[in-house]
Amino acid sequence: MRRVLVTGGASGIGAATVRRFQEDGCRVAALDVDEAALGACSADVKMVCDVADEQSVQSAVERAVTELGGVDVVVAAAGIASRGSVMDCTPAEFGRVMSVNVRGVYLTCRATLPHLRAAGGGAVVVVASQLGLVAVADAAAYCASKGAVINLTRAMALDHGPEGIRVNCVCPGPTETPLVERFFADTADPTATRQAFEAAGVIGRLIEPAEIAEAIHYLASERAKATIGAALVVDAGYSVR
Ligand code: NAD
Helix, strand or coil: CCEEEEECCCCHHHHHHHHHHHHCCCEEEEEECCHHHHHHCCCCEEEECCCCCHHHHHHHHHHHHHHHCCCCEEEECCCCCCCECCCCCCHHHHHHHHHHHHHHHHHHHHHHHHHHHHCCCEEEEEECCHHHCCCCCCEHHHHHHHHHHHHHHHHHHHHHHHHCEEEEEEEECCECCHHHHHHHHCCCCHHHHHHHHHHHCCCCCCECHHHHHHHHHHHCCHHHCCCCCCEEEECCCHHHC
């Protein structure tokens, strides 16, 4: 039975990932800053944690790994969206986005890699974005943060692959989660923005969180044992136009 730790596990893609691994009989810990959402999620172990805060991550990971009895798979899904060009995005907002989306992945991996080593190896899956590979107007900080975690994934894959820890990332396109709903709501015409994102892929709808969870589950599985440092794009064709 594999032991799985998911940051951002209380909502959206993270919550779907918790459920996907539980379907296999895995024991899953969710770490999330949203205590109320955490209370409602299906995870076996739940820890309040701010991934941008070193002490918070260290302590939540230690407690979660103790309760799980070790860890074999780490999914770094916690993240936030942000709108605005460089001129519109304040330095504080830019720092907040980088703290959660980039530093959060770094701190999560830094705290969990010793436990994966102790387990004799394992898998890390980072949730990046298709907006780390291509850009969209009016989301400069978010695009920058997701580009950074894709290359952080590659760097970690090289550093830790030799010790049996496979590191990959998934690049979702627009996925039906509270994050994307808030992103739409923040635009001048949320309905038009939603329709534009639905039309941007080739399936005419937003992606389901379970469809991203399936890709994460695959990357963490033995079936992907030769897949190392990959950025698996699951964006319904958004970025191939
Ligand atoms: P979501 O808002 O439904 O879930 C994100 C979770 O992360 C929430 O439970 C939230 O409380 C948690 N979180 C936020 N800041 C945190 C922090 N500092 N510490 C701990 N937890 C924190 O959003 P989602 O769409 O499921 O997003 C999950 C990941 O997928 C994010 O990294 C996001 O950038 C990425 N992503 C989403 C989409 C999309 O269209 N929804 C597309 C590409 C990538």
